[in-house]
Amino acid sequence: MGGFKASTGDKKRRIIIAAMRCFQRKGYVNTTVDDIASEYGRSKGSIYWHYPSKKAILIDLFSYWMDETFDGINAEIAPLESSRDKLIRMGEFFIESLIRDYELYSSMMVFWGTAFEDASMRRMVVDLYRRYDEVVTSLLVQGQADGEFSVPDIPAFSTMLIAMIEGLIVRQVMSRSLDLERIRREIPSLVKRFLP
Amino acid sequence: MGGFKASTGDKKRRIIIAAMRCFQRKGYVNTTVDDIASEYGRSKGSIYWHYPSKKAILIDLFSYWMDETFDGINAEIAPLESSRDKLIRMGEFFIESLIRDYELYSSMMVFWGTAFEDASMRRMVVDLYRRYDEVVTSLLVQGQADGEFSVPDIPAFSTMLIAMIEGLIVRQVMSRSLDLERIRREIPSLVKRFLP
DNA sequence: TTTAACATACCGACCGGTCAGTATAGTACT
DNA sequence: AGTACTATACTGACCGGTCGGTATGTTAAA
Numbered sequence: 001m002g003g004f005k006a007s008t009g010d011k012k013r014r015i016i017i018a019a020m021r022c023f024q025r026k027g028y029v030n031t032t033v034d035d036i037a038s039e040y041g042r043s044k045g046s047i048y049w050h051y052p053s054k055k056a057i058l059i060d061l062f063s064y065w066m067d068e069t070f071d072g073i074n075a076e077i078a079p080l081e082s083s084r085d086k087l088i089r090m091g092e093f094f095i096e097s098l099i100r101d102y103e104l105y106s107s108m109m110v111f112w113g114t115a116f117e118d119a120s121m122r123r124m125v126v127d128l129y130r131r132y133d134e135v136v137t138s139l140l141v142q143g144q145a146d147g148e149f150s151v152p153d154i155p156a157f158s159t160m161l162i163a164m165i166e167g168l169i170v171r172q173v174m175s176r177s178l179d180l181e182r183i184r185r186e187i188p189s190l191v192k193r194f195l196p
Numbered sequence: 197m198g199g200f201k202a203s204t205g206d207k208k209r210r211i212i213i214a215a216m217r218c219f220q221r222k223g224y225v226n227t228t229v230d231d232i233a234s235e236y237g238r239s240k241g242s243i244y245w246h247y248p249s250k251k252a253i254l255i256d257l258f259s260y261w262m263d264e265t266f267d268g269i270n271a272e273i274a275p276l277e278s279s280r281d282k283l284i285r286m287g288e289f290f291i292e293s294l295i296r297d298y299e300l301y302s303s304m305m306v307f308w309g310t311a312f313e314d315a316s317m318r319r320m321v322v323d324l325y326r327r328y329d330e331v332v333t334s335l336l337v338q339g340q341a342d343g344e345f346s347v348p349d350i351p352a353f354s355t356m357l358i359a360m361i362e363g364l365i366v367r368q369v370m371s372r373s374l375d376l377e378r379i380r381r382e383i384p385s386l387v388k389r390f391l392p
Numbered sequence: 393t394t395t396a397a398c399a400t401a402c403c404g405a406c407c408g409g410t411c412a413g414t415a416t417a418g419t420a421c422t
Numbered sequence: 423a424g425t426a427c428t429a430t431a432c433t434g435a436c437c438g439g440t441c442g443g444t445a446t447g448t449t450a451a452a
Binding site for chain 3: 423425427428430442446452
């Protein structure tokens with residue numbers, strides 16, 4: 001991630017940043033559009049000029065994060081050869097992102113909470129899982145085909161790997177007490193146990 | 197879990213069940229106290245006779261679930277000898293609970309979302325993590341002492357095991373599309389890879 | 393280069409609905 | 423009569439969204 005573009009004119013992006021900060025501080029429900037406006041440094045009317053609803057802001061934030069995440073992953077793993085290395089790199093990448101962009105992940109949890117109660121947002125989350133699954137599954141298939149490792153049940157293992165990352169994110173956002181550097185260091189040894 | 201006690205007089209328990217159903221359907225924020233009352237089959241005034249606030253109901257539901265979960269785990273793993281078997285059983289137990297008490301887990305996610313925005317609830321969640329960590333860590337220490345397996349970094353591995361379960365719960369609650377039976381079947385093979 | 397016309401961006405008072413929580417009167421069992 | 427509980431009606435804070443109006447360009451014909 002490493003910060004949003006801030007070229008002149010992209011007010012929407014500025015609003016998203018403001019919203020992100022607010023959501024991270026107070027959650028979605030407790031954040032008022034006036035809060036976002038004040039963080040944005042403008043008034044509520046201005047927000048509604050750019051966005052049709054509070055929900056639309058959250059959705060936009062989520063889309064942005066999702067796209068950036070996948071771009072990031074692809075860029076990270078593309079130069080690597082081995083599928084196992086790619087999976088290791090993916091794991092490390094997520095932990096590093098979580099360390100660096102804690103605020104963003106934190107406000108993303110807000111999306112999860114809200115998505116739970118909203119069908120259209122939920123669909124976005126499910127789509128996100130599907131995309132992760134595609135990436136991980138194809139790496140497992142590839143690595144197995146190349147004879148790098150052998151996995152008894154690829155879909156199940158893919159699900160569990162993704163679940164682990166997701167669980168780490170959730171926990172860190174809730175507790176803020178994880179030693180993420182230490183966990184990052186253990187990712188290679190973990191994946192090697194996973195995929196011997 | 198397998199259903200709440202329903203002895204005469206424990207209206208609070210009935211209210212909790214009603215609330216659970218509502219939260220599961222509509223989430224915490226979108227559930228009104230009138231919704232809970234109507235699911236409970238009584239009026240709002242009645243709810244407020246038993247509980248001082250909507251939040252108190254959620255907290256009570258969470259406490260109940262937490263206690264039941266730990267009782268369940270202890271009962272499951274107590275008769276087992278090997279630490280590895282205990283960890284396998286724990287994993288299976290959670291997946292089985294998730295299959296059986298989906299509604300409950302689903303409404304628990306609501307707690308997560310709300311806890312994110314509320315310091316006192318957040319403390320409860322952090323405490324829950326601490327208790328899981330105690331159980332898993334002590335099993336890892338024990339198994340290592342007994343020469344069953346060897347783990348490079350016990351706290352990190354404990355965290356990751358718990359994260360995996362948590363992640364599975366989150367994902368299932370969101371997507372409802374996981375093949376949990378299949379994942380349950382893979383738990384032993386997964387733990388054996390984890391702890392060779 | 394003036395000016396009319398339009399576009400973009402923003403302001404903030406206000407409305408209308410929602411809902412947690414309260415007040416109070418009832419009921420029914422002991 | 424008292425206690426445990428329930429029903430009804432109400433209050434008031436809160437907040438998403440609206441809207442009339444303003445300010446600051448931008449374009450282009452006169």
